[in-house]
Amino acid sequence: MRLLVELVGLAVLVQLLVSSPVPVASQPGSWKVLQKNAGIASMHSAVTRFDTCVLLDRTNIGPSGIKLPGGRCRNQPKERVSKTDCYAHSVMLNPANGAVRALYIYTDTWCSSGQFMGNGVLVQTGGDFEGNKKIRTLSPCGAGGNCDWVETDRELSKGRWYASNHILPGGVRQIVVGGRNEPTYEFVPKRKAGETVFSLALLRGTCCDNLYPFVFLMPNGDLFVFANQDSVILNIGSGKVVRQLPKCPGNPRNYPSGGSAAMLPLKAPFQSVEILVCGGAATGAAKSGDKAKPASTNCGRINPTAGNARWVMENMPMRRVMGDMVSMPTGEILIINGAANGYQGWGTASNPVLQPVKYDGDANAGKRFQTQKATNIPRMYHSTANMLADGSVLVAGSNTHQFYTYTGPFPTELRVEAFSPDYLSARNNAVRPRITQYPRVMKYQQAYDVTFVVNTRRGVVAVNLLSAPFATHNFLQGQRAIKLTVAVPRQASGGAWAVRTTAPPSANVCPQQYYMMFCLQAGVPGRAVWIKME
Structure with a gap:
């Protein structure tokens, strides 16, 4: 009986270790x-x-x-x-x-x-x-x-x-x-x-x-x-x-x-x-x-x-x-x-x-x-x-x-x-980019400028697209993320920065749909804008 109690206690301990917060x-x-x-x-x-x-x-x-x-x-x-x-x-x-x-x-x-x-x-x-x-x-x-x-x-x-x-x-x-x-x-x-x-x-x-x-x-x-x-x-x-x-x-x-x-x-x-x-x-x-x-x-x-x-x-x-x-x-x-x-x-x-x-x-x-x-x-x-x-x-x-x-x-x-x-988190606010100009519609293989402003220009700039999936029963149907190719950012008017990005190559990669476009600097995203892929 003592062994059984110890085993039960051990099982409970193991379960707690599995699910308890770190x-x-x-x-x-x-x-x-x-x-x-x-x-x-x-x-x-x-x-x-x-x-x-x-x-x-x-x-x-x-x-x-x-x-x-x-x-x-x-x-x-x-x-x-x-x-x-x-x-x-x-x-x-x-x-x-x-x-x-x-x-x-x-x-x-x-x-x-x-x-x-x-x-x-x-x-x-x-x-x-x-x-x-x-x-x-x-x-x-x-x-x-x-x-x-x-x-x-x-x-x-x-x-x-x-x-x-x-x-x-x-x-x-x-x-x-x-x-x-x-x-x-x-x-x-x-x-x-x-x-x-x-x-x-x-x-x-x-x-x-x-x-x-x-x-x-x-x-x-x-x-x-x-x-x-x-x-x-x-x-x-x-x-x-x-x-x-x-x-x-x-x-x-x-x-x-x-x-x-x-x-x-x-x-x-x-x-x-x-x-x-x-x-x-x-x-x-x-x-x-x-x-x-x-x-x-x-x-x-x-x-x-x-x-x-x-x-x-x-x-x-x-x-x-x-x-x-x-x-x-x-x-x-x-x-x-x-x-x-x-x-x-x-x-x-x-x-x-x-x-x-x-x-x-x-x-x-x-x-x-x-x-x-x-x-x-x-x-x-x-x-x-x-x-x-x-x-x-x-x-x-x-x-x-x-x-x-x-x-x-x-x-x-x-x-x-x-x-x-x-x-x-607030500590990332200085490098968080805010998109000011962007293409509302993107066509495959075409190049576009995305303009953003930041308090501090530092680190790698990326432009990524996320679809809007239908979530149910632990599967987000239609979810996809696309990392667009980008050039080195250049200074634009008014203290802003512009980055040249190229749309995906085909509808197989990025079906015609609305996407959230995120601009990131040093791994920190700003608020997305919605674009339409055509």
């Missing part, structure tokens, strides 16, 4: 609550070119924390919870002051997917039950606008629940990949009349860690698609899998195992790409229902364009399932949110991981991870993270229950926070 001195960054009650828990989120943020939840969840304005109600005869529902399940948030405005959504968006089109319209696809084949759009607006969701008269060919979207070169079409019991993909809108769906063997199976597949557009126009532990390169034009890549070592990564993935920044000569896949539930945890099983610590990194493509493994500082991976203006990746035990689902994870981790892909192995300052708000199942134009990361959501539940362990979370990385 000393404060090594925790850069800061946190701020932007809104104490956004009205909804954010299952999906996307930042618009007007610097507003669309938050979206399920509709079949019953009352939320915010009502629709003017006595408006949703009358949905197919709704399985509230056929007459006067509560909002989507809001528009203004991060500048935390103000929220209720949005109207008609069909169920539970575990759906989405992406911005090249014209800035947010397209949202699929969901549960009556929303399973639906296509919805939102033409975004600023904080003072009245834009809202629109249910289109188009539908998906197949119902999509837990699918992933990615914009395609041209900016007028998306590919929608996978979904529960749906090992296929299709295009929105269709490429030609009568087109339906296309099979993808990688996604076969009914449950097993292949939902919300990780999808990335590569510089040659092919797609990298990852599910469970396997990945392929898919040629969109021919519909053929042109390469089967090695199995990623370790644990399964996709829903319900709750790993995440990001593409490292694309940079000249824009011919190769690297994918980073991190964390997730332990092998067999979701299948067996083991809520206490420790999550994974490992990450795999691969260059799928290399002739000898292989996974290179390394460990994060802590275990993490349901972490979100956010591209930063510096080219680093922030891993944020999640838990140290269990897997994705209602009440199936515990031991929240409160500390973000920053990953520097250019650093030497063993020195790539840096632990950041902890929050005091657990962000578990159904939480999101998005980069904002000011360089901070908007963090929202967390609902580990079937309905909105404000008592007990891990209650429904309506607070919205912003995490400010250390580059936003």
